[in-house]
Amino acid sequence: MKVAVIGCTHAGIFSSREILKNNPDAEITVFERNDTVSFLSCGIALWVGNHVSSSEKMFYDSVAAMQADGIQMKMQHDVTAVDLATKTLTAVDLKTNESKTETFDKIVITTGSKPVMPPIPGIDGANVYKCKNWDDAKAIKEAAKSAKSAIVIGAGYIGAELAEQFSVNNIKTTLIDGLDRVLAKNFDKDITDEVEAQYQAHGVTLALGQMVKSFEETETGVKVTTDKGVYEADIAVLGIGFLPRTDLFTGQVDMIKNGAIIVDKYMQTSVKDVYAAGDSATVFYNPTQKDDYIPLATNAIRQGILVGKNINTPQVAYLGTQSTSAVELYGYAMAASGLNQQLAEARGITGIKEITIEQDYRPDFMLTTTPVRATLTWDEKTRQVLGGSFYSKHDISQTANALSLAIQNKMTIDDLAMSDFLFQPNFSQPINFLGAVAMAAAAE
Known part of the structure; x- marks a missing residue:
């Protein structure tokens, strides 16, 4: 063969x-x-x-x-x-x-x-970088060594991470996106509001709700013109999608x-x-x-x-995906699986309910603990779990994996509320925050 x-x-x-x-x-x-x-x-x-x-x-x-x-x-x-x-x-x-x-x-x-490359004048300019493969990575790494300022276009995962890393390495950063929030397709507004506050605390200029109209090479770098402003930097990096x-x-x-x-x-x-x-x-x-x-x-x-x-005989079927993912920005972990309200609306899905709770990830008698914000999304009619997200300084990434399995196996909020999650003071509350948010949903 x-x-x-x-x-x-x-x-x-x-x-x-x-x-x-x-x-x-x-x-x-x-x-x-x-x-x-x-x-x-x-x-x-x-x-x-x-x-x-x-x-x-x-x-x-x-x-x-x-x-x-x-x-x-x-x-x-x-x-x-x-x-x-x-x-x-x-x-x-x-x-x-x-x-x-x-x-x-x-x-x-x-x-x-392939990277999305809109027909924008100057997008192929010398100081405008794509972010996709090994050659792109080497070019950005080399440019960042001497850059004192950078513009990142696109506030999804790629752009969000680049803007964070530029800013913590003393590169004055501007983050541009056509949507009105960072990570708008990944997390709800209550999370992205806090992320945006972190960007601003680290000196990042947020140019949100703006569409890029042109790139222009300058003597020192690149000028990016949007429908609402003009921004200049040594380099620009595309993270549009x-x-x-x-x-x-x-x-x-x-x-x-x-x-x-x-x-x-x-x-x-x-x-x-x-x-x-x-x-x-x-x-x-x-x-x-x-x-x-x-x-x-x-x-x-x-x-x-x-x-x-x-490839020879159909025998193992694809189980599908929940689009489970995570990112860490400025010491805060964010993880999600499945739908949120915005993703549901973009796909024309109605009858979605959502609830958010906040609780410390482990008991308050421990010398240290920290809050976790947990959001759960479900179908109001069937009560089936459709998605959720988590935000904390604590590493909550594996909770998104647990939620992914719940979605894949078509569990209801009632099933999830009564699922078996461990309790040990080093790691968790008597009611784990995933179980707690499911209980809150079931009580709605």
Whole structure:
């Protein structure tokens, strides 16, 4: 069996390795336009802020290791044409400019995503940086060494983390976003209000509810003009978001509106023997029970594994995602899973209820403790848990994982309220804050 894997970040690596594990005789060829694999791009802000022990450890696999295991790695090869019906593709060696066309038995599309690049004048300027891959990371890291000021466009996770790290490293920072709150798609206003206060306390200028109109190179850096103001800095970094990198397959396979390839629960596309995974594909979003586009490394890894398990025979179904995630800013941990009110409204979902409580994470007789803010979202009619978030100086990240399981298993607020959570004074109250917020919801 000859298999072509197009793209090799997270989904590509796990697809290739799982295919080989289940099919030791398979001839697997990976086509990757870059010269590295497995870069953990979520660590870019931490690296820029000098919180990474070694940049080499930001890669969990290597070209050499994959080749040694029997996977043919065609690095710096750009796939320029694909006929999915006949499983034929053409790739150009970017080092020699030589082109070669091959035919395979199966094709795996793991082309990932690309940064959103609106048609804004000057967006390709010399002092405007993207934040996606290893080359971008190196460029930002180098620029940050001498930068005294920076503008970050986009206040989602990537932009929020970069702005924080710039500010704590004495780089005067401006954070711009078209929405009126930071992390507006991730957390409710009660949390983002506190986050914004932390930014301001650390000297960050928040330019929210503003749309960028142009970038202009200056003698010392870059000028960013929005519909409400003008901002200048040494560098600007884009953190606007991502779109699936699937232009090559348009018209050949079923996609949703933004270009993400639709896959079934076995990662099969609408074309026989063609699979897709990761940022190039849809995910099944459990809170809505619908296909969605949620580009996360966790989704890419699990989908990649499923490609390998199902490439011969559909046998292991995808369990879906809750889009569980977390971030830490200025010593405060924030974690969420599933829907909040804003996400529900954006998807046209009604009948949603939400409640927030605050309690110390462990008993007050301990020498130290700290409050946790917990929010739970549920369906008013079915009482099914749909989402929630947590905010504290205490590490609450694993609570989002527990909530994720509750959503995945279609638990009600009543089920969650009576679930078994540990009590030990070092770690928890007699009623854990996850149970407590569920009890508050059930009592509504």
